[in-house]
Amino acid sequence: MKVAIFIYSLAGGGAERIVSQLVPYLESKELDVYLVLMNNTCAYSFTTKREPFFLEHSKPTENGILKLLKIPLLAYKYHVLLKKNNIEKSISFLTRPGFISVLTKFFNKQRTIIISERSNSSNQYGYKNLQSWINIFLIKKLYPIADLIITNSKGNAEDLISNFNVPSHKLFTVYNPVSIKTIDAIESKKDFFDKNFFNLISVGRLDKGKNHQLLIRSVEKLKDKKVRLYIFGDGELKNELQRLIGNLRLEKSVFLMGFDSNPYQYLKAADLFVFSSNHEGFPNVLLEAMTCSLPIISTNCPSGPNEILEAEIEYDFKEIFFTKYGLLIPRNDEQKMTEAIVYMMGNVTYYADCKASLKKRILDFENEKILENFYNIFSA
Template sequence: MADSIPKPRIAFFVSTLTAGGVQRVTLSLAGGFADAGHPVDIVVTQGGGDYEKHVPANVNLHVLEPSGILQSRWLAWRTARIPSAVLLKPVLLPFRSSRVLRHIGSLAGYLIRHRPAVLVSGMSYPNLVALWARNRAGVPVRVVVVEHNTLSQTIKRVRSRWRWRYLPAVLRNAYRQADSVVAVSNGVADDVAATTGLPRAAIRTIYNPVVSSALTERGAIRPDDDWFNPGMPPVIVGIGRLTSAKRFDVLIRAFAALRAETRAHLLILGDGRERSRLEALVRELGVEDSIRMPGFVDNPYRYLSHADLFVLSSDYEGLPTVVIEALACGCPVVSTDCPSGPREILDAGAFGELVPCGDDEQLAQAMARTLAAPPDRERQRTRAQTFSVDASLARYREVCFDE
């Protein structure tokens, strides 16, 4: 009889389905809840994107329409419930505020029409929109906000955009209205508490859902690339958006130093605004014959499963999904000891060397040591199970439905 009772609807709000760690996490959670029998919606502010075709068949996709700039400012003012207009400066004053803020009204309309029991959102600005849309809608929906990155580092890197200086106070006020505040690592949770002033005890850590049988199956496919043929030099892989925070320039310089001593290839998977600058650096260092940058690929796991080394060179992260994916594929790992995530994932260096951020010389040395004495691949895979989809879903059920 209990099986006939419909399970509550859960909605996931993310700005777009353009390639990124937040998007992969959203798809994994949405698919997991749908497979468990919940009606599931993914709500986005913009259609298209690399991952739209990966939305599970049993998950509904809703694309919101934006309001005009003036109307969105008015809605933010009416729904934020912030006692001081000063705190709303980053929302009300800039002519070009974050695009996602223009969807408060349409997200409220979605909540009124579809009445999900829970709305899970990810990243700072979508989290604000989720909370303010609930205030606008006036319907009973549990809102769970998730922080994926170290907020202090994000603010530091965009310090020229003055409105970000006001963001911690806005988030502190808004997150007090959330039913649950989640961080993807203990490092992110510590940083959110320190940056916003929220009590650390009010922030729960839930690791991202990464490892699944589907990942293993996709990783078993051999790359159609002559670099992976027997007898070829070792292949080093870097994966991520080509942005300044990922510091692929450091990886390229480290690889050039390594390449001067030994034969090797570097494959960087991903795309972004830094592409032309990175390609110029490759030419400057004279390693065009040893580095490929093919852009976004649909199945990075087959490269990780057959590569000799994965390297993360970021200046900051939240919980870098790709490091977990590398472990799950059995791939040796070297990472910068950036805030936050790599140290937690790699258990303080037990499952991969950690090096200082921005130091291409030490990165090159760690890469050489790992290639010379790679870790046991099965041990890497076992460590990755800490970040399984099933473990993450169990924790999200607790915060979503008080189970």
């Protein structure tokens, strides 16, 4: 069976990491996989039987209006690629490839178009600007046309049903996978952190949604404590965050480390994982931190963290919530983040209980189990 996997690029990110795992897995199951890209940035190396196909070679900084205007042309080009290679099933990752793939239905209604939606669309596009309004409009018009939408959390599925008119029978939830064996085999960078400090670590793109300002300002409130924060990731807010660190005189307490394809060596050596997102789909990095036996403090953002940490609470919960794996705090609340960090530093028993519980929970997201769900969808 021939299948196409369509994503903008293989730059560092959760969706890209999943594609880097999914392609070789499906090939091992004797599927003929066509990887389709729009940009040649690649942060993940993996072996594949076939060279990727490029619909175009665009730049991430391309003008937003131009991106919009090109969608119909790219849909036709994608249709031609699928038709030429007799590919009848396509799965797209991330929003723009989703729009493009759905539009191919106008050229061939028999083709099976699957979208893998990795975010909570209402929150990702809730910034009340032109780009957000356009994306919300296109999701409402195009997503219901797809044959199947795979969400990576139940919260994302509910959002599409309630706010984007997607029929519930077209939705199926498959959680993100984590490669436990791969991470377990990686050595800890034991000498990296100064053990005289309580070392916090966070991993994620430096963008508005990840809200790293919250972490930096929380650390500023802990100046009298021996706390350090290490943020791994790149993005458009790097210079802005560096200025904030300088303005708060935190150069010796907060460090922007850039992107690293192997953050696990640092996760295994740190003391606590802190996560400050305003919105998520289903954050892989929480799974990876848990695989590294690292207790969690996370904002209770839509969606994913409360499902991962098995906390049945609403997103507007205003207090710190205790789970078996760490703490959930309200979104964008510096004071609660600060209080949660202090609690983790001072409560050795709770901290140890969290570490002990993580390994059992992470088995629910084991790589092979999750990737098999994708294979079963293609084989149906």
